[in-house]
Amino acid sequence: MKVLISDNLSEKGVEIFKKAEGLQVDVKTGLTPDELKAVIKDYDGLVIRSATKVTAEIIQMADKLKVVGRAGIGLDNVDIPAASQRGIVVMNTPEGNTITTAEHTISLLLSLARRIPQATASLKDQKWEKKKFQGKEIFNKTLGIIGLGKIGSIVADRAKGLKMQVITYDPFIQPEILLKQGIEPVSLEELYQRADFITIHTPKTKDTLGLINAEAISRMKDGVMIVNCSRGGIIDEKALFEGLKSGKVGGAALDVFETEPPGACPLLDLENFICTPHLGASTMEAQENVAVAVAEQVVDYLLHGVIKNAVNVPSVSANLLERIKPYLVLAERLGAFQSQILDGGMTEVSIDYLGDVAGYDTKPMTVSVLKGLLTPILKDVVNFVNAPILARDRGIRVIESKTDTADDFLNLITLRVKTQKMESSISGTLFGKYEPRIVRLNHFRLEAIPEGHMLLIHNEDKPGVIGTIGTTLGKHRINIERMQVGQEKEKGGNIILLTTDQAVSGPVLKELTSLPSVKKALLLEL
Ligand code: 9EZ
DSSP: OEEEEOSOOOHHHHHHHHHSTTOEEEEOOSOOHHHHHHHGGGOSEEEEOSSSOBOHHHHHHOSSOOEEEESSSOOTTBOHHHHHHTTOEEEOOTTTTHHHHHHHHHHHHHHHHHTHHHHHHHHHTTOOOTTTTOOOOOTTOEEEEEOOSHHHHHHHHHHHHTTOEEEEEOTTSOHHHHHHTTOEEOOHHHHHHHOSEEEEOOOOOTTTTTOBOHHHHHTSOTTEEEEEOSOTTSBOHHHHHHHHHHTSEEEEEESOOSSSSOOSOGGGGOTTEEEOSSOTTOSHHHHHHHHHHHHHHHHHHHHHOOOOSBSSSOSSOHHHHHHHHHHHHHHHHHHHHHHHHOOSOEEEEEEEEEEGGGGSOOHHHHHHHHHHHHHHHHGGGOOTTTHHHHHHHTTOEEEEEEESOOTTSSEEEEEEEEESSOEEEEEEEEETTTEEEEEEETTEEEEEOOOSEEEEEEEESOTTHHHHHHHHHHHTTOOEEEEEEEEEGGGTEEEEEEEESSOOOHHHHHHHHTSTTEEEEEEEEO
16 A cells, blocks of 8 residues: 655654555655646555645545545644545544643743843844843743643643743633642633733634734733734734734734734734744654654554544444444534534533434444534544543533433434533434434424534514525525524524525624524534
């Protein structure tokens, strides 16, 4: 079998392929899309970092391809649905560069406090400006960490070693878990009020995009210093510019930008702004870690059929997979749907398997539910191996039960989730052998295909409401493909579930929400 490495991969990873008996490896970097298209048909495995774009067009030509391995986390450059459709396993290596990124954060924090980049530039310019570059100690200062996943936790640990006071905000981790780690959980408001330094370690999601905007900055301490080594766009660059210019923000360090490279970004002209060109994961150690991990994973899959860290296939034998795949799809969709309508961090997930489905090994289905639940909030780091671990790390209790009969359905999966603020339940079944359907959402009975761009609207039960919704969407040239309406008697309202032909943008969603009879509108991507 043949493996193509199409991006620069640390030599230690290449060595693992060379030593693997039965595999032939080619390293061809810098291929154009057309060149890749021409050669891909010969390969069983493809190993990439972030440069190679694995588009549907490439996948179309990849007659033998069984696995795409990404050395690193981000999978923006892989068309995962297209790969799934052809049965190609897509893997990443979510653990390999956490320490490196955390260390970069600490480096930028200290560089900000002591203005090391500016002082270096000054001295190289033959100046000796001791007064100008008086810095700040970080000892006993308060560090506010937003997002306490793998990287945020390591930053917290290192900062405590430097004797900082660490406070954190993470809406998806139970406070007890943070307290056990010796970290003080606070509200976002309190974090803004108390932190001398703020660092962000969340993925980019609909909740975190533009999180640090002008309004957020206005609530922070005067002279606050801000670091971002997570994703570009979580800090609004224009708001940051204004904050730095007025002195409200004492300093800022970015490793990531709204667009990369940032081009003629005005931040680059500010004296109290420092930056690096997305170097968070760029160390020899991290690149070796991810190269070795991806090589081992791809070899294990091609030679032994063992799937690890796959984002589109659960880690079960091919034989079992064949039989339970439709249930796995259903389970993941139920989780993804539920996750996007929840408010607050999950505390408990209980899954009931009823009817035929209860006759199978349901563990992989539970993993699929958890992957579906966590992916909208944690994005690329979630895969079919770590989903249960990520749930446990966040203090989420998982309960499974089985019942032989399912009343009206031959098979039914019911998912109940509790958060700090609410409870919600959703049920789904398979129509025929393969077709997933949502048949119940809380008290609402329906028959919806969990697929594509969806809108969930709560509205007052009055004539004409559906018309105004249709008109609003139509005005923006958004087509409604499917619609389900149900009554929520106990709340005196209706609930409408729509599938649209394209994603509804933020402004259009606002317009819908401001319609007189619409109480709430939520976007769902499945
Ligand atoms: C942080 C978040 C959401 C957030 C999102 C995710 C870990 N994490 N934290 C601040 N995935 C809203 C405000």
